[in-house]
Amino acid sequence: xxxxxxxxxxxxxxxxxxxxxxxxxxxxxxxxxxxxxxxxxxxxxxxxxxxxxxxxxxxxxxxxxxxxxxxxxxxxxxxxxxxxxxxxxxxxxxxxxxxxxxxxxxxxxxxxxxxxxxxxxxxxxxxxxxxxxxxxxxxxxxxxxxxxxxxxxxxxxxxxxxxxxxxxxxxxxxxxxxxxxxxxxxxxxxxxxxxxxxxxxxxxxxxxxxxxxxxxxxxxxxxxxxxxxxxxxxxxxxxxxxxxxxxxxxxxxxxxxxxxxxxxxxxxxxxxxxxxxxxxxxxxxxxxxxxxx
Amino acid sequence: xxxxxxxxxxxxxxxxxxxxxxxxxxxxxxxxxxxxxxxxxxxxxxxxxxxxxxxxxxxxxxxxxxxxxxxxxxxxxxxxxxxxxxxxxxxxxxxxxxxxxxxxxxxxxxxxxxxx
Numbered sequence: 001x002x003x004x005x006x007x008x009x010x011x012x013x014x015x016x017x018x019x020x021x022x023x024x025x026x027x028x029x030x031x032x033x034x035x036x037x038x039x040x041x042x043x044x045x046x047x048x049x050x051x052x053x054x055x056x057x058x059x060x061x062x063x064x065x066x067x068x069x070x071x072x073x074x075x076x077x078x079x080x081x082x083x084x085x086x087x088x089x090x091x092x093x094x095x096x097x098x099x100x101x102x103x104x105x106x107x108x109x110x111x112x113x114x115x116x117x118x119x120x121x122x123x124x125x126x127x128x129x130x131x132x133x134x135x136x137x138x139x140x141x142x143x144x145x146x147x148x149x150x151x152x153x154x155x156x157x158x159x160x161x162x163x164x165x166x167x168x169x170x171x172x173x174x175x176x177x178x179x180x181x182x183x184x185x186x187x188x189x190x191x192x193x194x195x196x197x198x199x200x201x202x203x204x205x206x207x208x209x210x211x212x213x214x215x216x217x218x219x220x221x222x223x224x225x226x227x228x229x230x231x232x233x234x235x236x237x238x239x240x241x242x243x244x245x246x247x248x249x250x251x252x253x254x255x256x257x258x259x260x261x262x263x264x265x266x267x268x269x270x271x272x273x274x275x276x277x278x279x280x281x282x283x284x285x286x287x288x289x290x291x292x293x
Numbered sequence: 294x295x296x297x298x299x300x301x302x303x304x305x306x307x308x309x310x311x312x313x314x315x316x317x318x319x320x321x322x323x324x325x326x327x328x329x330x331x332x333x334x335x336x337x338x339x340x341x342x343x344x345x346x347x348x349x350x351x352x353x354x355x356x357x358x359x360x361x362x363x364x365x366x367x368x369x370x371x372x373x374x375x376x377x378x379x380x381x382x383x384x385x386x387x388x389x390x391x392x393x394x395x396x397x398x399x400x401x402x403x404x405x406x407x408x409x
Binding site for chain 1: 302305306307310313316317320321323324325350353354356357358360361362363
């Protein structure tokens with residue numbers, strides 16, 4: 001599979017022109033990565049999508065183009081429409097959580113994967129690319145992948161798991177072993193509890209588990225808790241993060257709130273303080289509350 | 294003598310769960326003990342930036358843990374030590390000694406009362 005990451009529009013238009021001249025068989029899929037909530041099209045995302053699709057496609061049977069506007073186009077050099085169903089299913093699975101990928105497929109695909117099957121469709125695709133290229137002049141750069149430390153694709157899959165989880169998932173990040181165990185005990189049974197004693201592990205757990213609620217210590221040995229707060233809320237605007245600290249510094253509280261923390265607990269941790277935020281989460285997001293004490 | 298911490302503070306949070314209580318207090322003593330052992334063993338001969346920062350982190354951690362079980366003597370001593378993490382070594386030797394004393398009192402109380 002050829003992956004074209006630069007000047008995708010120009011190369012794609014040339015390819016379509018050639019196909020039309022030769023009258024060769026062709027199918028196109030527009031993958032609307034630009035519409036996803038948490039993952040944008042980048043060369044890295046394209047590489048990984050290509051790895052997934054290689055299972056279905058011989059090396060010379062397809063090209064994948066990255067458009068500056070943020071979408072990708074998969075061009076198949078055959079007209080095996082049966083293969084399309086599997087390919088689209090796999091692409092949608094990669095970004096499973098996003099509602100866009102959940103839409104039922106029609107003859108021309110869905111809003112996430114738009115299909116171009118016939119010669120006339122290819123003319124439409126050509127026009128579309130011209131339009132996108134014109135529009136892309138106003139875009140400075142491709143939207144970045146997730147902030148450093150979180151793999152956007154894996155996170156999309158974790159968001160799907162979050163939706164499927166039967167209990168509220170809570171991540172506790174605290175480097176002091178006693179404090180960590182205390183918070184876990186206070187939270188009690190009835191939840192899926194994840195723990196981390198440093199920032200790097202916390203980000204890894206967030207990426208793979210997408211917990212519903214996070215209790216996050218500010219003073220961690222490797223990454224500042226505020227940095228983790230910023231990283232997580234950038235990729236997951238629905239994140240529910242409560243900061244934990246031993247200090248009463250006013251500027252810390254203000255900073256946490258400005259960066260979308262849902263709350264702030266000053267030690268000592270008590271059942272009342274911890275439960276208050278679990279209840280707040282349940283009230284604010286009744287749809288995500290599931291079970292849990 | 295007043296008790297060096299109030300077990301009821303902990304019980305109010307975790308309920309009447311003797312096993313969990315024992316596990317938590319053991320964890321508390323082990324983690325504080327490991328920090329204090331390190332601070333004593335690695336105590337430098339000359340001023341050392343890296344040790345100063347580690348000192349600050351360990352004192353901060355013990356302070357947080359002490360606060361969580363209502364061990365205010367230990368919390369006070371570690372707060373003082375954390376605030377003075379760049380003080381002269383002779384001063385810090387005294388601060389460390391005070392923290393260890395507070396911790397020993399607490400440890401003794403916990404063992405004496407078979408709490409862990």
